[in-house]
Amino acid sequence: xxxxxxxxxxxxxxxxxxxxxxxxxxxxxxxxxxxxxxxxxxxxxxxxxxxxxxxxxxxxxxxxxxxxxxxxxxxxxxxxxxxxxxxxxxxxxxxxxxxxxxxxxxxxxxxxxxxxxxxxxxxx
Amino acid sequence: xxxxxxxxxxxxxxxxxxxxxxxxxxxxxxxxxxxxxxxxxxxxxxxxxxxxxxxxxxxxxxxxxxxxxxxxxxxxxxxxxxxxxxxxxxxxxxxxxxxxxxxxxxxxxxxxxxxxxxxxxxxx
Amino acid sequence: xxxxxxxxxxxxxxxxxxxxxxxxxxxxxxxxxxxxxxxxxxxxxxxxxxxxxxxxxxxxxxxxxxxxxxxxxxxxxxxxxxxxxxxxxxxxxxxxxxxxxxxxxxxxxxxxxxxxxxxxxxxx
Amino acid sequence: xxxxxxxxxxxxxxxxxxxxxxxxxxxxxxxxxxxxxxxxxxxxxxxxxxxxxxxxxxxxxxxxxxxxxxxxxxxxxxxxxxxxxxxxxxxxxxxxxxxxxxxxxxxxxxxxxxxxxxxxxxxx
DNA sequence: GTGGTCTAGACCACG
DNA sequence: GTGGTCTAGACCACA
Numbered sequence: 233x234x235x236x237x238x239x240x241x242x243x244x245x246x247x248x249x250x251x252x253x254x255x256x257x258x259x260x261x262x263x264x265x266x267x268x269x270x271x272x273x274x275x276x277x278x279x280x281x282x283x284x285x286x287x288x289x290x291x292x293x294x295x296x297x298x299x300x301x302x303x304x305x306x307x308x309x310x311x312x313x314x315x316x317x318x319x320x321x322x323x324x325x326x327x328x329x330x331x332x333x334x335x336x337x338x339x340x341x342x343x344x345x346x347x348x349x350x351x352x353x354x355x356x
Numbered sequence: 357x358x359x360x361x362x363x364x365x366x367x368x369x370x371x372x373x374x375x376x377x378x379x380x381x382x383x384x385x386x387x388x389x390x391x392x393x394x395x396x397x398x399x400x401x402x403x404x405x406x407x408x409x410x411x412x413x414x415x416x417x418x419x420x421x422x423x424x425x426x427x428x429x430x431x432x433x434x435x436x437x438x439x440x441x442x443x444x445x446x447x448x449x450x451x452x453x454x455x456x457x458x459x460x461x462x463x464x465x466x467x468x469x470x471x472x473x474x475x476x477x478x479x480x
Numbered sequence: 481x482x483x484x485x486x487x488x489x490x491x492x493x494x495x496x497x498x499x500x501x502x503x504x505x506x507x508x509x510x511x512x513x514x515x516x517x518x519x520x521x522x523x524x525x526x527x528x529x530x531x532x533x534x535x536x537x538x539x540x541x542x543x544x545x546x547x548x549x550x551x552x553x554x555x556x557x558x559x560x561x562x563x564x565x566x567x568x569x570x571x572x573x574x575x576x577x578x579x580x581x582x583x584x585x586x587x588x589x590x591x592x593x594x595x596x597x598x599x600x601x602x603x604x
Numbered sequence: 605x606x607x608x609x610x611x612x613x614x615x616x617x618x619x620x621x622x623x624x625x626x627x628x629x630x631x632x633x634x635x636x637x638x639x640x641x642x643x644x645x646x647x648x649x650x651x652x653x654x655x656x657x658x659x660x661x662x663x664x665x666x667x668x669x670x671x672x673x674x675x676x677x678x679x680x681x682x683x684x685x686x687x688x689x690x691x692x693x694x695x696x697x698x699x700x701x702x703x704x705x706x707x708x709x710x711x712x713x714x715x716x717x718x719x720x721x722x723x724x725x726x727x728x
Numbered sequence: 729g730t731g732g733t734c735t736a737g738a739c740c741a742c743g
Numbered sequence: 744g745t746g747g748t749c750t751a752g753a754c755c756a757c758a
Binding site for chain 6: 244246281283284287303
């Protein structure tokens with residue numbers, strides 16, 4: 233499980249970290265019950281601050297992707313969180329916003345569909 | 357052309373403003389050459405800060421949706437910007453990110469497609 | 481609404497702050513929609529660090545007592561959170577633990593009841 | 605006298621250990637003068653750290669539940685500690701805090717009383 | 729050594 | 744001026 237951080241990215245470091253851990257879980261590289269590195273270890277590995285890692289772990293816990301056991305470290309949660317109505321509504325809204333942006337620059341219909349296929353194909 | 361601002365939204369006000377102007381152009385309510393309200397006027401109308409409007413106009417100019425003539429006001433650009441390679445790449449990336457987020461919560465395949473159809477249908 | 485912090489208390493500062501804000505809401509001194517001081521303002525008022533206030537606000541948001549609107553500040557939530565099954569179970573467990581502690585030192589039956597009455601009477 | 609440790613609990617291990625020994629005394633499974641396992645033995649049995657057992661024993665001694673005779677082992681104190689003013693004040697304070705937390709989530713009056721009855725009934 | 733907490737100082741985007 | 748984010752350095756309780 234490799235994680236890479238882009239310090240100069242627009243997206244905050246803690247979200248980059250979160251995303252990559254989530255993707256590790258989705259891809260099955262991280263399995264339920266697997267331990268995560270300690271915040272200190274992860275921080276030195278990534279070359280970032282301890283608090284930044286801590287924040288990422290906190291978000292993951294709040295979302296239900298990992299469990300945190302005080303000084304006993306953190307583990308991948310036994311059951312990953314599923315979607316609910318709120319999540320679907322949020323997702324729908326973001327898809328809509330993206331589509332509107334696309335249309336405003338002339339990306340419509342088949343072109344949009346093709347782009348989407350491309351994106352999905354590369355996703356896994 | 358009505359514009360409404362949600363001060364308590366997550367998305368910054370200047371982006372809300374930008375988006376609604378773009379949509380006005382896409383829908384044809386604002387036509388090439390149409391004048392935009394002055395920064396001052398818009399700020400007063402919306403009850404928002406002058407800097408905020410300025411920033412939105414700046415973004416719109418950078419994107420090619422409007423032209424700004426110093427203190428002589430701003431107008432809708434004669435030809436709206438089209439997509440280029442960079443835009444498509446960006447869009448593809450965002451679609452991918454959205455799809456990955458969706459999958460991480462168990463939204464896949466047909467469910468995702470259905471959601472997308474729904475979003476597109478409501479878009480116009 | 482007065483808030484006082486005991487820096488040398490066992491309970492973390494951010495929890496002291498959280499508790500006092502919650503009590504302010506319960507007592508009606510803070511009403512739904514009322515604005516909370518900015519984290520910076522609160523920090524200098526209390527003589528504590530900005531991040532500590534931020535953490536308290538974050539907890540209050542997660543619990544549903546307050547809403548946070550980015551740079552627009554924080555407000556008391558329109559509807560305070562109610563109890564659910566998990567909360568009751570937790571509460572029951574804590575009451576039990578407390579009673580066990582009491583009994584282990586000889587505090588039982590009527591004495592415990594009297595103590596409880598005393599505590600409740602002073603509570604509001 | 606069985607003792608079980610939950611490594612993943614929120615409450616520190618040394619307090620779990622302390623609590624279970626106290627409860628053993630309250631229930632009469634451990635009688636005044638009974639020897640406690642050596643720190644080493646207990647640590648091995650529970651599969652926990654030696655320091656942790658030591659800390660628990662230290663707390664029990666400070667509270668007056670056990671007597672420690674250097675390397676000659678520890679024993680249940682001849683007379684268990686009784687409550688004093690300080691203990692009652694502490695207890696009252698904790699009951700109050702718990703009640704306030706309860707009220708903040710809408711648990712009041714009869715509901716609280718019912719919950720308390722439930723907790724007491726299950727306690728022994 | 730580990731997480732939890734606190735402080736301090738800094739930069740940025742936003743308004 | 745405001746919150747969001749990041750870094751750095753520190754102390755404590757726990758194991």
